[in-house]
Amino acid sequence: MKVKDTALTARQVKAGPDDGLTEGEFTAYASVFGNEDSYGDIVVQGAFAADLARWKESGQNIPLLFGHNMADPDFNIGHVVEAVEDDYGLKVRAQLDLENAKAAQVYRMIKGRRVNQMSFAYDVIDGGAVTQDEKSVYELRQLKLYEVSVVTIGANQExxxxxxxxxxxxxxxxxxxxxxxxxxxxxxxxxxxxxxxxxxxxxxxxxxxxxxxxxxxxxxxxTAKSGTGDEEPDxxxxxxxxxxxxxxxxxxxxxxxxxxxxxxxxxxxxxx
Known part of the structure; x- marks a missing residue:
């Protein structure tokens, strides 16, 4: 399983009633198509299509985590209500569990524009090397999506x-x-x-x-010590x-x- 980050501008993240959403909801891009990242990878439009259909058919919600923390249930801060591919990338509308203290804090951070980065965990189903602008890059053509996360820029880039x-x-x-x-x-x-x-x-x-x-x-x-007790001789x-x-x-x-x-x-x- 791998993770990939997406840095967004403030205008690309909307949250709460002030942005026309219900309380605890936000929208953001979990992935951007067509740009080469630090791994030399490019996510191709359509890479999520098959797996989004799988998630929908399963009736389960794509988990929303903070910082990809899969072990602590407190960091499971909500779920994805809707995920669609558009010309720009994978756009998600997520609902935060505001009864969770961490989720409520993340909501305040998003609304305050203190965090503006998303990430997702995935496996590569189909990919391959191509030459683009006279250099080799790796296209991610089909991905299996495990979760999306809100992440801080400092912890992931600096x-x-x-x-x-x-x-x-x-x-x-x-x-x-x-x-x-x-x-x-x-x-x-x-x-x-x-x-x-x-x-x-x-x-x-x-x-x-x-x-x-x-x-x-x-x-x-x-090493073995002389004497019968646990303490060292004087x-x-x-x-x-x-x-x-x-x-x-x-x-x-x-x-x-x-x-x-x-x-x-x-x-x-x-x-x-």
Whole structure:
């Protein structure tokens, strides 16, 4: 399962009675046709047609989530009332569950024009590489739609770790295809960031190695100790009660790791 974001202008998002809709309703484009995204993909008009028919026939509602969080029911903030393809993209009319505190907050954010981006989770049923403007792109011709999400621009476009993840996903998605110059540049940039992160991890591990018993705690594989109790003998205790804490990963690195775990879990249907 993959996800794809759509940044919208304020005029492309309408919400509530002030925009001629019922309370808790909003309309937006979950996908835009014909434009190349950061993956080098282009969604073709008609890509959703068959699956929208499948959803309608099933009698079920396409879920509306916040941030693709599939594990926490609080983040299931509503459902899609209507989804249609027009010349511009996949336009959805969604109803927020205003009894859900998170949904009510998202509604306020949409009406206040504090969020203006949609995303959708999908699998590729049919796609293929084509040459367009003398470069290779990948057309998404038929998709299976799992859900649509309201997402924040900051969490999906501005974090460094997403730049790394987007480049990696682009490579995996294009296995066997020639990478475009843009994707090659993104991958080289991702490589430099990963090398920097690896150097930081090495420094942390070196500090842990120098800490003796602290290494056993970090590794989760303690060695056997003499004595029958769980406590260390008095002689094994540190004689430096004011010892400085060992160096650890930076806040940026920890945030990056957490963000990778959350995003990959959301795409695979697995959450921590």
């Amino acid at each position: 974090t460094e770790i997403l730049a790394v993840k987007s480049a990696t996903d682009a490579l995996m998605a294009k296995a066997g295809r020639v990478l475009s110059a843009k994707n090659e540049t993104a991958l080289r940039s991702a490589h430099e960031q990963l090398v920097g992160a690896a150097d930081e991890i090495k420094n942390v591990l070196s500090a842990i190695d120098a800490g003796g018993d602290d290494q056993e705690k970090a590794s989760g594989e303690p 002689g094994a205790k540190s004689t430096e009660p004011d010892e400085e804490p060992k160096a650890g990963p930076s806040v940026a690195l920890l945030a990056a790791e957490a963000h990778i775990y959350a995003l990959t879990g959301a795409q695979e249907g697995v959450r921590p």
